[in-house]
Amino acid sequence: MANPKAGPQRSDWQRNHERLVATAAALVARDGAQVSLEEIAREAGVGSATLHRHFASRQALLEEVFRDEVERLRRRAGELAGGDPRTGLVTWLEELTTAAANTRGLPASLAAGADVDAPDGDTCHDIVREATVVLVSRALAVAAVRPEVSPDDLLTLVEAVSRVTEGDPLTAHRLLRLVLDGICP
Known part of the structure; x- marks a missing residue:
């Protein structure tokens, strides 16, 4: 999120911003998404007020923190949308679940992002949901999944599996396969 003021940023503002994001990424990877904001500010070498000026x-x-990973996932969904609809959806769900299980804090952040009213509609949650909608729609059109399957149901399942298997992508993949067996006709 950029500073709400328009125009180019001062170099110290930019340095602080980058340091806060890098520090937050490291601490979230270590401690999860609920890491103390005060700890992030302290570790970044700035005051709590500075953190709050950068992030509302x-x-x-x-x-x-998660934008790069979510953008990578968006590109991957675009690639998968060009192939077989069932394979594309299954591969997407597997890769999304693995990324979420490997990226500590991402599932909680995606779930929380559903409640964020971003003016541009471009939250991490929005990006992942949009990609899922496209892939589910394609799979539904060729009856590759049961008709009652919804994108939001699948995202809830991915979130649940990845939360309980955080740091264990092999188990996440195995549990997701069990779920996928239930959604396919």
Whole structure:
């Protein structure tokens, strides 16, 4: 999230911003998405007020921490949308679950992002949901999944599996396969 003031940023503002994001990424990877904002500020070498000037909320900070991974996932969904609809959806769900299980704090952040009203509709949650909608729609069109399957149901399942298997992508993959067996006709 950029500074709300328009125009180019001062170099010290930019340095502090980058340091806060890098520090938050390291601490979230170590301690999870609920890491103390005060600890992030302290570790970044800035005051709590500076952190709050850069990020209006914990979710705003997490959005930026996870943005690169979510953008990678968006590109991957675009690639998968060009192939077989069932394979594309299954591969997407597997890769999303693995990324979420490997990226501590991402599942909680994606779930919380559903409640964020971003003016541009471009939260991490929005990006992942949009990709899922496209892939589910394609799979539904060719009856590759049961008709009652919804994108939001699948995202809830991915979130649940990845939360309980955080740091264990092999178990996440195995549990997801069990779920996928239930959604396919």
